[in-house]
Amino acid sequence: MNVLLDNLGVFVDGFTGTLSLFVVAAIGSLILGTVIAGMRVSPVPVLRVFGSAYVTILRNTPLTLVLFFFAFAYPRLELVDLSFFTLASIGLTVYTAAFVCEVVRSGINTVPVGQAEASRALGFTFTQTLGQVVLPQAMRATVPPMTNVQIALLKNTTIASGFAVVNAGGIYATLSELGYNVLVGLLWVALIFVLLVMPLTYLQRRLDARWSPSR
Template identity: 45%
Template sequence: MNVLLDNLALFREGFIGTVSLTAVSAVVALVLGVVIAGFRVSPVPPLRLFGTLWVTLLRNTPLTLLFLVAFFIVPKILFPGINSFLLGVAACGFYTSAFVAEAVRSGISTVPLGQAEAARSIGMTFLQSMRIVVLPQATRTVVAPLSSIMIALTKNTAIAGAFNNVELFNVSKILSNDGYAIGLIFVWITLAYLVITYSISGLFRLLERRLEVAR
């Protein structure tokens, strides 16, 4: 208990850091994932190719490698002086967007083809049919897999702790170097992660129930 009370401010900073990384990365991943999913089912061949390459490349690249690229190559070539939080968000968000895209694409495939054809027959463009007809129906089947993806994202943010980001894993390294028992540190870190992941799970369960009611 002493390790928590003696370092409460540090634990709080690490908890907020993990929540912030998760939340911002989730927004990036969701926006990019929906766009890439749209590319994957687009009638335009270059967009389909781009979407396929994006998903294939990112899903088969280790996240640690993306962090190395983000922190050691991007600042030197593209954005000198960019802060570590944004680099961590980019690495986690881009990586997770590939999994979001596949989940959304799977959801789109569950919508009967006749729905999109009917939308186009009354003059809707591809974008309009996706936004107004297809995606709202696909959302119901996408919520459950997105919950698992967001929980995985929360755990993946721990890698950011090795790259100058203050989050829960980084806190464990600091306290371990200060001589605190590693077992007790990990107990509190694990409980903090459980609070975050159970909150995400509960949020998605609530969303799933609301969508079921609206059906």
């Protein structure tokens, strides 16, 4: 217990950084992933090709390489000067969006084709059909897999600690420098992550139970 209490500030700072990264990347990846999913089911061939290429490349690229690019390669381009936190958030968003896209696309595939055909018969455009008819129904089927993607994102934020971003992934290094038992510190980190995942799991079960009769 003394490892936690003596270094409470370290744990608070670390998990504050982790939660900040998670919230920013979760919102960003949900938006970007949904847009790319729309591209993948679009009637425009160029958009479908772009969406497929994006998902194929990002899903098969290690997250470490994605963060490496934004942390070290991007600054050399000398474009807009961004903080490491912002670059890490962008990297996590871009990477996670590929997985969100596939979850959303799977949800879209669960919606009967007749729904889209009926909306087109009423004069809806593709965008209106997708946004007002298909996606609201598709999202009900995506709750369990989307929760798993977000839980994975929460854990993936620790990788950003290797790129000068303060988060839970760097707590062990600080404890080691201070001479504390690193193993005990890592056990506390693991326990706190379990506690953070529990609300996401609870929310997933509530939404799944609420929406399951409507499927």
